[in-house]
Amino acid sequence: MKKLIYILPLILLGCNSDLDDIDTYINIDMDIFEFESTVVGDGDELIINFDNSGRYTLSIIDEFTNVTYTNEKLNVNQGSVNLNIYTKSLPKGSYKFIIKDNQDNIIKQTKIKL
Amino acid sequence: MKKILTLVVFLCTILSTYSQTINISLEYGGLLNETNQGETTPITDLEIGDEFYLDVIISNSDNSTYKVTYADIWFTFKNNAFEYLGVDNPNSNSNWYTNQWPSAYIFLNSPTSNIDDLYGQYNTHPGWDFVGDANSEHAPMVISSQTTTELNGVVARLKFRYKQVPNGFDFSQSVMLRKASVRDNTTGYTFTNVKAFPNQTFDNAPPSTTVTAQFKVLFPETLDPTLFDGGLYTTDTSTNDDTWFQPPLATYQKLSSTGTLDITSGFNRTDDFAVIVNWHGIKMDSQGNEYSIDFSEQYSDIVTISDVALAFAELNNGGINQDEFGNEFNYGIQFMNADVNGDELFNSDDTYQLLLQVIEGTSYLEEPYMVHASKFYPKSEYDNITIETVYDFSNGTTLLNELDNKDNTALQFEYQSAITWRGDINLSHSTQPDLTDPTAAAIANKFEPSYAKSMNKDEREISTSLVTELIDGKVIVTITLEPDNKKVIGTQYKVKFDSSRLRFDDINFITNNASTNFSNLNGNTINLGSLIQIKNQFLDEKTKYVLTFTPTTQLENTLGLVTLLTTDAVNVIGEQLKMKME
Secondary structure (H helix, E strand, O other), X not given: OOOOEEEOOHHHHOOOHHHOOOXXXXXXXXXXXXXXXXXXXXXXXXXXXXXXXXXXXXXXXXXXXXXXXXXXXXXXXXXXXXXXXXXXXXOOOXXXXXXXXXXXXXXXXXXXXX | OHHHXXXXXXXXXXXXXXXXXXXXXXXXXXXXXXXXXXXXXXXXXXXXXXXXXXXXXXXXXXXXXXXXOEEEEXXXXXXXXXXXXXXXXXXXXXXXXXXXXXXXEEEEOOOOOOOOEHHHHHHHOOEEXXXXXHHOOEEEEEEEEEOOOOOOEEEEEEEEEEOOOXXXXXXXXXXXXXXXXXXXXXXXXXXXXXXXXXXXXXXXXXXXXXXXXXXXXEOOOOOOHHHXXXXXXXXXXOOOXXXXXXOOOOOEEEOOOOOEEEOOOOOOOOOOEEEEEEEOOEEXXXXXXXXXXXXHHHHHHHOOHXXXXXXXXXXXXXXXXXXXXXXXXXXXXXXXXXXXXXXXXXXXXXXXXXXXXXXXXXXXXXXXXXXXXXEXXXXXXXXXXXXXXXXXXXXXXXXXXXXXXXXXXXXXXXXXXXXXXXXXXXXXXXXXXXXXXXXXXXXXXOOOOOOOOOOOOHHHEEEEEEEEEEEOOEEXXXXXEEOOOOOEEEEEEEEEEOOOOEEEEEEEEEOXXXXXXXXXXXXXXXXXXXXXXXXXXXXXXXXXXXXXXXXXXXXXXXXXXXXXXXXXXXXXXXXXXXXXXX
């Protein structure tokens, strides 16, 4: 299973302000919500850790206009879950990636860039 | 003692001759034919076509010992700027020989002498380099004279005529002293200190070549000006050929983020000009990569269900005798835009075409290009279009903005152009008219159909959402509407799906029975929605659109496979509503 996860080098952020805008990617098995911002490509596999089993809503929201382009509802089991993200139908841009529980509470949030 | 005195006199003589300086300067000397005898037209009034003197002035710092009786002076002049008409002799007892060469040479400056050291340049410059006409803008020219009396003061009057040049032409160094040999032939003495001073060059630019011109399209906030490009064009009026082409030096570029275009280069106050504005369609993503947007995609955002609903409202609200108009439209330009078939009449033929455009996706545009959809008007003209004056104005689509540029007293030209669109009935993507007629303006301001231009935005917002699920091997997409008692009579959604992984199967409309529902598939985009034309019937909170797709590859989840690109909605009085996508 090939995973291409692009991340901001958060460790460097605190050390050197010149590196604030640098995007890079790593090939490791980490929860995407561990990163503040991630560059994703079409079909990339994301790893998400769920504390509880249940029904969740995953939303992709334009970071600047707050327009929700899509929501996916799915049932997941507790633990690490592998999901794919498909970007061909999304305009290029920067998005908030949010997970809500079945009470509509936001339980995870990060940023993704296409 | 006598020897010492002789030595002192000798040294003084040497020093005095050593410091003897000849200055040669260029000075504007007035028109060849002054209108008012005895007066000199100011240099700032010189214009294209004027014939004028450029005087050559020789001054000798000490003419008690040596006098200038011979001069061989070389110049260059810009062949594109001037026509050289010869030289006049202000002194009766001397003649000037003159010659010019084609502008195919470049003067090679001496590596050991300053540029203003005309003696040094004369004796040590490497020569003239032949580079051909295309690579040289300067023509070499020489005047020579030998006389028995002194050459002093204005010794020669060069005659030039300004040629027509493009706006912005560079007149610097348009005439320049290059080198000179100056002698006192009565004693055989050659002056070695010959300077170009105070004026080595003549740089005057006629005001008409320095005008500035800026063009601005008054884009509404719903359009991104950087998606358009344009440039200055001219036409040949001597022929009947209505072909527009770019004049020399004119540029073609993307419009600025405020919709402006600098058209100074190539502009003048004599030729016929227009600015052509067209669809550019190139954007840059967050990674800095360019991608393109077809004009038809933009146009599908301009003409939507809210335009159709407003057109139907106007058509149906003609009063008891069906002979009233303007009960729903409040601007003349709305009638013009609603006349989509261009027969100078807004009627059911037009609403039918509009309905097909939105519902069937069958466009009335002859071809999917901006030239068939856009209209431009000078701002002042646009603001004079009222419902009563509609037929006084051209209603054809165009990219052309003809310019009024013949005011030869103006140096700064600023053009403002309104943009509007065939079919943009609620003016959502058009310049907002600012009617000059106060009565018409007062009526127009009572109703604002476009959401973007409305003042009561909060009252005109409703919610909608799109949810995807993987159910029994199918991707099910549910679009829900929360009309919030806003008396919604029309909705439109543009849904995009990943056609490399999904195949569209069908759509189930869950709406009340009064609505006309529509959907059409165009590549990987589905246009869908509803329109109610029955009085007191509205789309309620039970409204749902359920789309079914079949995966063509193995899928475990659906994130991002189907997205909501744009939405539109309209209420019963024809107000465009904003659908918040949640």
